[in-house]
Amino acid sequence: MARTKFDKQVDESADTFARGLARMLAGRDLDGVRRTDATFWRSGTRVLPTVEGKVRRRSYKPGWRRLSFRLTLCGGLAESGYLTTRDLDATRETLRELTGLWENREAALAALEPAGIGAASVLTVGTATYMVLTRERRELMREWVGPLHEALHQPLGLAEQTDPRRYLHIPKSFSDDDAQIRIDLPTRLGFSRDVVADLITQKLALQGVTFSWHPEGRKPYVLVKKTRKPPALSLFKDQKTRDLVAKAKESAPIIGFGAGGRIVSVDLDAESPHILVNASTGGGKSVILRCIACQMLHNGSRVFVLDTKRISHPWARGLPGVTYCADIADIHDQLIALGIEGRRRTRVADDLGIGADPKDIGPRLLILFEEVNATMKQLARYWEKTRESGDPKVSPAVDALNEILYMGRQLRMHVLLVAQSATARALGGPEVREQFSTRILARYSVNAWRMLAPEVHPAPKSTKHAGRAQVVTGGSATETQVLFFTEAEAHEWASTGKTTTAEPQHPGPPVLHKPAPPTVSPPPDAWSSDAALPPVAPDPAAEPVTVPATPPADPVPDDDDQAVGLRQAAEHHLPGITLAALRFARANDPTFPTSAAKRGTELLYSVHDLKRWARNRPRAPTGTTDLDDPRDHGGPEI
Numbered sequence: 001m002a003r004t005k006f007d008k009q010v011d012e013s014a015d016t017f018a019r020g021l022a023r024m025l026a027g028r029d030l031d032g033v034r035r036t037d038a039t040f041w042r043s044g045t046r047v048l049p050t051v052e053g054k055v056r057r058r059s060y061k062p063g064w065r066r067l068s069f070r071l072t073l074c075g076g077l078a079e080s081g082y083l084t085t086r087d088l089d090a091t092r093e094t095l096r097e098l099t100g101l102w103e104n105r106e107a108a109l110a111a112l113e114p115a116g117i118g119a120a121s122v123l124t125v126g127t128a129t130y131m132v133l134t135r136e137r138r139e140l141m142r143e144w145v146g147p148l149h150e151a152l153h154q155p156l157g158l159a160e161q162t163d164p165r166r167y168l169h170i171p172k173s174f175s176d177d178d179a180q181i182r183i184d185l186p187t188r189l190g191f192s193r194d195v196v197a198d199l200i201t202q203k204l205a206l207q208g209v210t211f212s213w214h215p216e217g218r219k220p221y222v223l224v225k226k227t228r229k230p231p232a233l234s235l236f237k238d239q240k241t242r243d244l245v246a247k248a249k250e251s252a253p254i255i256g257f258g259a260g261g262r263i264v265s266v267d268l269d270a271e272s273p274h275i276l277v278n279a280s281t282g283g284g285k286s287v288i289l290r291c292i293a294c295q296m297l298h299n300g301s302r303v304f305v306l307d308t309k310r311i312s313h314p315w316a317r318g319l320p321g322v323t324y325c326a327d328i329a330d331i332h333d334q335l336i337a338l339g340i341e342g343r344r345r346t347r348v349a350d351d352l353g354i355g356a357d358p359k360d361i362g363p364r365l366l367i368l369f370e371e372v373n374a375t376m377k378q379l380a381r382y383w384e385k386t387r388e389s390g391d392p393k394v395s396p397a398v399d400a401l402n403e404i405l406y407m408g409r410q411l412r413m414h415v416l417l418v419a420q421s422a423t424a425r426a427l428g429g430p431e432v433r434e435q436f437s438t439r440i441l442a443r444y445s446v447n448a449w450r451m452l453a454p455e456v457h458p459a460p461k462s463t464k465h466a467g468r469a470q471v472v473t474g475g476s477a478t479e480t481q482v483l484f485f486t487e488a489e490a491h492e493w494a495s496t497g498k499t500t501t502a503e504p505q506h507p508g509p510p511v512l513h514k515p516a517p518p519t520v521s522p523p524p525d526a527w528s529s530d531a532a533l534p535p536v537a538p539d540p541a542a543e544p545v546t547v548p549a550t551p552p553a554d555p556v557p558d559d560d561d562q563a564v565g566l567r568q569a570a571e572h573h574l575p576g577i578t579l580a581a582l583r584f585a586r587a588n589d590p591t592f593p594t595s596a597a598k599r600g601t602e603l604l605y606s607v608h609d610l611k612r613w614a615r616n617r618p619r620a621p622t623g624t625t626d627l628d629d630p631r632d633h634g635g636p637e638i
């Protein structure tokens with residue numbers, strides 16, 4: 001008997017149904033397309049070569065897992081259907097309620113509104129938390145895993161749609177010393193090991209790694225491990241290290257040690273007169289500065305610490321050869337004085353001519369400029385507050401800093417600038433950043449690297465290893481374990497050796513808020529590396545410098561040039577500091593000013609020196625320059 005059209009349709013439907021059921025039970029894609037090499041028992045690692053378009057994550061799952069999911073889903077649906085038919089009254093009631101809600105939809109919506117707002121808030125908070133928690137993983141995928149997959153899938157003979165996470169097992173902290181990267185390889189092994197190894201090294205910006213290949217078995221793979229790495233810790237207290245530090249040149253202090261214990265240092269005379277240190281908080285900025293500054297002090301340099309945070313370098317306070325400025329007015333004055341000194345040195349260098357001993361210019365000066373982002377803002381605000389009509393808009397202190405940065409290495413003036421984020425804006429322009437041919441980066445983001453070391457591409461992955469930094473100079477980056485001096489070691493090392501005899505008792509900037517008497521530059525031969533920095537005063541021959549008036553530290557106008565006893569200072573000039581505190585400081589604080597005169601047995605001190613000392617103390621900010629003085633804004637708002 002001939003088969004009717006209907007019979008054929010029934011046969012086809014039965015056939016389709018049977019095939020669909022078989023695929024469902026086998027845990028395969030229901031459309032029958034095999035997309036990955038997953039089997040019933042094993043999850044897939046790659047997309048099959050003929051497949052086109054996006055491959056969903058479920059296609060990599062082993063068949064048994066997909067089957068269990070499908071059975072659970074069907075079971076759930078069947079259960080709900082059964083309950084609905086069994087309890088017809090309840091179903092009818094639910095439908096009636098829904099109809100009622102529809103008829104009074106305005107009221108229902110009003111009632112639901114608070115719940116909706118609550119749900120939206122929970123969703124927003126949840127999304128934000130999720131974004132924060134997965135930030136590192138997303139960055140890993142975007143910056144490292146994705147690009148490596150793009151480079152590697154072809155040489156390995158994998159389809160482009162293959163999910164990189166299936167075969168690239170890269171931990172979040174893959175640049176750590178003990179990290180291990182595993183890459184699953186195709187079973188056919190028809191690829192060049194050299195090409196694959198080269199691509200992995202380049203795309204992950206790895207240094208000093210070795211590859212161990214495991215081609216055997218069903219799951220071949222390669223392991224990548226770091227074998228040539230800097231020491232895990234490098235401490236000054238180790239005798240060998242101490243000996244190396246003692247041998248280092250004044251112009252090339254040791255920064256740390258690289259792979260194989262190689263010394264990493266930067267020659268300030270030959271390579272880079274200024275250094276930029278960029279790290280997020282806790283990244284070791286203070287340790288780097290301490291390391292460089294104490295070595296230079298040991299070799300006779302003078303150091304100016306410009307530290308609005310006040311407590312970044314307690315080891316340096318009171319040391320001979322160190323000028324510690326914590327108050328913004330003093331930082332401002334000091335920068336201007338250093339700018340003037342730079343110009344003086346330029347003239348001296350000019351007079352000395354070619355072939356002169358660079359030491360004749362004067363002792364090496366190192367300026368530690370802490371937290372540039374905050375300090376630059378404070379300098380600008382301070383200038384805004386103090387400048388008078390006719391003064392230039394840009395702070396002369398910022399101008400002086402730029403001037404120093406542009407001066408040549410021959411002048412022996414070096415800036416060690418610290419930033420949490422050394423954006424061009426924070427430094428006063430991209431060209432200013434270019435003056436730092438050496439940049440030390442630690443705990444940096446990919447963006448920070450792109451901004452500060454674009455010549456080294458791709459950026460090596462930052463590590464959280466304490467004291468680990470990348471020293472970038474001359475177009476290459478060297479992974480370095482920064483040499484660690486404790487505060488006490490730095491203090492001890494800085495105060496021994498060829499320490500400068502420079503004005504230990506008067507480490508502050510010159511008094512610039514009044515026109516200083518012109519001084520004549522000393523003859524060039526007056527300088528030696530042991531000589532102190534001269535009192536810097538505006539040179540009549542130099543271009544005029546606009547010097548702001550430092551606002552009085554207390555409301556009562558008084559004569560800062562007079563010499564007073566401690567009791568009078570406590571009662572009339574230093575509000576908030578008791579006589580006992582002053583006596584204690586005189587006995588214990590090495591930065592306390594020296595007496596200027598004597599009245600009977602009583603020692604007298606310059607009010608200016610006392611005020612300056614009070615402003616720059618680590619904690620009690622008596623007399624500190626207040627950039628938000630409420631008097632300027634018509635009093636505080638209550």
Ligand SMILES: Nc1ncnc2c1ncn2[C@@H]1O[C@H](COP(=O)(O)OP(=O)(O)OP(=O)(O)O)[C@@H](O)[C@H]1O
Nearest residue numbers: 279280281282283284285286287466467482483484
């Ligand atoms: N080279 C190093 N060797 C060993 N430990 C280090 C090293 N550098 C930094 N550390 C550790 O990291 C800590 C933080 O370092 P440091 O105070 O220099 O960071 P920072 O960037 O100045 O922090 P902040 O921004 O909070 O001032 C140190 O107390 C020390 O424990």
